[in-house]
C-alpha cells in the first residue's frame with residue numbers, strides 16, 4: 001500500500017477552555033484559591049489566572065495528507081505554538097510519508113534543542129506528534145490504540161480531579177483528587193484548613209475511597225512532609241501530587257524517603273522527554289509518573305517514557321488529557337487507571353474535558369469507559385466546526 005504524504009500542516013489558536021482547560025470563566029472550582037508557587041504573593045493567591053495560568057490558550061495542529069485525509073490535535077500552546085509550527089517545524093513534516101512519525105519527532109526535537117527541551121516547545125512538538133498519530137490511524141482506518149498494540153483490558157477506570165470527591169464517589173469513580181488550597185505562606189492556619197477539608201471528605205467518602213491532594217508545585221519539603229504525614233496517618237491520603245517545583249528532583253527524593261511507607265509520591269505533569277522522566281526514575285523521586293501526553297513530547301515520547309518506567313516497576317498514569325491519554329492507557333499494563341479532570345464549574349457534572357473543542361469526546365459512565373468507546377478511526381473525535389479558529393502565522 002503506497003502511503004500518502006503529508007502535504008500541509010497548519011497551526012491555529014483557540015481561546016476559551018478546551019485544551020487550555022485553565023482558561024475558564026469566573027466562579028470555576030479550578031480557579032478558586034488553589035495553592036501555587038506564586039501564592040507566596042498575596043495578590044496572586046486567589047486566582048491562578050491573575051498570574052497568567054491561562055495566557056497561552058489552545059494550539060490546534062492540523063495535518064493534511066495527499067489523499068485528503070486530515071488529522072488534528074489540540075494542546076496547550078496558543079500563538080507561541082503556532083509560530084514554532086509554521087516558522088520552524090513545518091519543514092520536517094511537509095513532504096514526509098504519514099508513517100514517518102519517528103523520524104519527524106527526532107528532527108523536531110533535535111532542531112529545537114538549542115531553545116527547547118521542555119515547556120512550550122515540547123508542548124508544540126507534542127501537538128504535532130498527536131496530530132500525526134491521528135492522521136496515520138485515520139489513513140489506516142483504525143483507532144490509535146490499535147497502532148499501539150491494542151487494549152490490554154476491556155475498560156478504563158478513572159479517578160476524578162475536582163472540588164467534589166464526594167460526588168466523584170457517587171458517580172462511580174475510584175477516587176477523588178482535591179486541589180490544595182493553602183500552603184506555607186498561610187502557616188498553621190492554612191495547614192489546619194487543608195487537613196479539615198480532607199477530614200470532611202474522608203467522612204463523606206468512607207475509608208476505602210481513594211483521596212489525593214494535588215499541590216501544583218507550590219510547597220517546600222518541610223511543609224509537604226508534615227502535610228503528607230498527618231494526611232496519611234489520620235485520613236488515609238493515597239498520594240501527594242506535585243508537592244515541589246519540577247526541577248527539585250533532590251527534594252522529591254527526600255520527600256519520598258521522609259513520608260510514611262504506604263503513602264505514594266507522584267509527579268511528572270510538567271516534566272518532558274524520556275530524559276526528564278529517567279531523572280525522576282533514577283533519583284527515586286516518585287511512585288507514579290504522571291506525564292501529560294500533550295506536554296511531554298506526544299505519544300511517540302510517552303511510549304518511550306512508559307517502557308522506561310515499566311522497566312523500573314513504576315506506574316504511568318498520564319495527567320488528564322482526554323482521548324489523547326485514553327488511547328494510550330488502555331494499551332499499557334503499567335497504566336491501570338486514568339485521570340478524569342472534571343471541567344464543570346461546580347465539579348458536579350461529568351462533562352467532556354476539552355469542551356467545547358472536541359465533538360464525540362467520550363466521558364466516563366459510572367467512572368468507567370469501555371475500550372469499545374474508543375473504536376473510531378484516529379483519536380475518534382472531530383473538531384467543533386463552530387469554533388473561531390485563528391491562524392496567526394503561515395509558512
Ligand SMILES: C[C@H](O)[C@H](O)[C@@H](O)[C@@H](O)C(=O)O
Nearest residue numbers: 034161179214216319320341
Ligand atoms: C487541579 C490542579 O490544580 C490542576 O489544575 C490540574 O490540572 C492538574 O494538576 C491535575 O493533576 O489534574
Ligand SMILES: [Mg+2]
Nearest residue numbers: 214241242269
Ligand atoms: Mg496534577
